[in-house]
Amino acid sequence: MKLTLKLMAVIVAGIIGLTVLNAYLTVRREVRLFDSDMERDAQVLGRSMRNLIEELWQVSGEERALAIIDGVNGDGHVIKMRWVWLDAQADGKHKPAIPLADLAPVVQGKELSIKKPKAGDAGFRYTYVPVHTGSSRPGALELWESLVELSQYTGSTIRRAVVLSGGIILLGGVTALAFGLLFVGRPLRQLSEKAVRVGTGDFSGPLHLPGRDELSGLASTINTMCDQLVESHKQIISESEARIAALEQLRHADRLKTVGRLASGIAHELGTPLNVVGGRATMIAGGKLTDAEVVENARIIKSQSDRMATIIRQLLDFARARSQQRERIDLRTIASQTVDLLTSLARKRNVNLVNDPAADPIWATIDSGQILQVLTNLVMNATQAMHHAGNVTVSTAYATATPPDQQEPAESEYVCLRVTDEGEGIAPDSIRQVFEPFFTTKDVGEGTGLGLSIAYGIIREHGGWIDVQSEVGKGSCFSVYLPREANACDRESS
Ligand code: ADP
Numbered sequence: 001m002k003l004t005l006k007l008m009a010v011i012v013a014g015i016i017g018l019t020v021l022n023a024y025l026t027v028r029r030e031v032r033l034f035d036s037d038m039e040r041d042a043q044v045l046g047r048s049m050r051n052l053i054e055e056l057w058q059v060s061g062e063e064r065a066l067a068i069i070d071g072v073n074g075d076g077h078v079i080k081m082r083w084v085w086l087d088a089q090a091d092g093k094h095k096p097a098i099p100l101a102d103l104a105p106v107v108q109g110k111e112l113s114i115k116k117p118k119a120g121d122a123g124f125r126y127t128y129v130p131v132h133t134g135s136s137r138p139g140a141l142e143l144w145e146s147l148v149e150l151s152q153y154t155g156s157t158i159r160r161a162v163v164l165s166g167g168i169i170l171l172g173g174v175t176a177l178a179f180g181l182l183f184v185g186r187p188l189r190q191l192s193e194k195a196v197r198v199g200t201g202d203f204s205g206p207l208h209l210p211g212r213d214e215l216s217g218l219a220s221t222i223n224t225m226c227d228q229l230v231e232s233h234k235q236i237i238s239e240s241e242a243r244i245a246a247l248e249q250l251r252h253a254d255r256l257k258t259v260g261r262l263a264s265g266i267a268h269e270l271g272t273p274l275n276v277v278g279g280r281a282t283m284i285a286g287g288k289l290t291d292a293e294v295v296e297n298a299r300i301i302k303s304q305s306d307r308m309a310t311i312i313r314q315l316l317d318f319a320r321a322r323s324q325q326r327e328r329i330d331l332r333t334i335a336s337q338t339v340d341l342l343t344s345l346a347r348k349r350n351v352n353l354v355n356d357p358a359a360d361p362i363w364a365t366i367d368s369g370q371i372l373q374v375l376t377n378l379v380m381n382a383t384q385a386m387h388h389a390g391n392v393t394v395s396t397a398y399a400t401a402t403p404p405d406q407q408e409p410a411e412s413e414y415v416c417l418r419v420t421d422e423g424e425g426i427a428p429d430s431i432r433q434v435f436e437p438f439f440t441t442k443d444v445g446e447g448t449g450l451g452l453s454i455a456y457g458i459i460r461e462h463g464g465w466i467d468v469q470s471e472v473g474k475g476s477c478f479s480v481y482l483p484r485e486a487n488a489c490d491r492e493s494s
């Protein structure tokens with residue numbers, strides 16, 4: 001709209017300029033024509049009178065000639081006339097209206113026409129026609145005419161020019177505005193509305209601008225661009241769906257790898273309750289027990305089979321592929337699930353798995369299955385790094401930390417899951433590589449090098465990061481930072 005107005009302003013300014021110039025030149029020409037007509041009329045009259053007066057002066061003398069001149073001025077005459085002497089002796093009646101100094105050309109025999117404005121009046125035009133009387137005294141006919149008519153004519157010509165110019169400007173302006181809005185303003189508005197829709201991701205509704213000008217060309221280019229964007233959009237969606245599916249498969253494969261490792265520990269874990277169940281069942285089958293003892297043995301069998309069911313359910317829960325869904329959960333629950341799942345495996349390696357939960361709930365909105373996978377991975381790595389008996393500690397807490405790769409580092413509050421071991425530690429030159437895919441220091445069949453890179457991806461998706469501190473021979477500490485919920489404190493206290 002602004003562009004249309006600018007264009008219109010330029011066009012209207014052009015129309016105004018040309019119209020005003022035309023009006024000015026027209027008025028000036030007309031006034032000049034009128035003025036020169038007045039001058040010519042006076043000269044023609046003066047010349048014809050001169051011939052008559054010269055002859056009369058010769059034949060009938062000065063008195064008769066002057067009487068004729070005086071008699072010429074009637075009431076209705078526009079041009080008046082009188083005799084003037086062009087010397088210093090001229091008395092009041094025959095003294096020229098214009099100072100003698102200005103009348104030198106007339107004394108030399110030339111005609112002269114001069115305008116003499118008067119204060120508060122239009123003034124007069126004086127025309128001098130030299131007359132040869134035969135005497136040595138220079139004399140002339142002085143003709144004069146009021147300039148009122150000229151000024152009235154000038155006024156009416158200006159008024160006419162102003163009205164005409166105003167009309168042309170108005171008509172030109174309105175026409176230019178109407179055409180501007182129709183051919184520039186409206187298409188531009190449609191184009192900008194379309195651009196806004198494209199900006200919000202709405203590629204529908206192609207733009208149809210009639211004609212073959214640049215704007216309709218631009219509209220069809222935008223339509224083509226939208227079609228291409230729709231295509232690319234579809235392609236991006238299908239590619240990212242494929243990528244997500246591949247990533248999910250990779251994560252699931254990593255989970256199954258962990259399940260495989262857990263299986264031996266689980267089998268060992270199931271051995272004890274199975275023995276108890278078998279022994280108690282044999283005792284009942286012997287038929288030598290009192291009713292109370294049968295009841296007691298049945299209760300023990302029930303509790304042991306519950307324990308076995310829990311162990312198997314935990315393993316199946318961990319292995320199950322599920323769609324991503326986030327929920328608000330106390331991270332201490334995830335930590336204790338991990339410890340439960342891995343205790344038997346750790347025990348096989350003489351490692352004591354310690355759960356060190358915070359006193360209060362540590363709330364976070366997370367995909368619990370994914371975070372369980374991350375924590376399991378960290379604890380398994382920690383357990384495998386222990387070549388002697390010792391502790392692996394899983395702790396949960398709120399922590400103040402600075403996110404890595406931040407433009408302006410600023411500390412803030414996060415929730416933190418920490419796995420600390422007393423294992424072999426990581427060499428300083430390997431510490432940056434541990435999150436790279438396929439980086440492993442374990443034997444073939446033992447490690448794939450994918451666990452930490454998958455864990456890092458999961459935590460990044462949650463808006464957090466994993467930090468690692470390690471000292472060779474002393475152990476490592478992996479800290480998982482996740483965004484702390486806004487007003488978490490209020491919720492905790494509620
Ligand atoms: P994988 O366990 O299959 O090797 P990961 O990505 O989980 O793959 O680990 C990559 C490497 O990081 C491991 O091979 C190991 O060298 C190192 N690493 C990870 N956790 C620890 C730890 N707690 N202590 C020592 N080294 C570790």
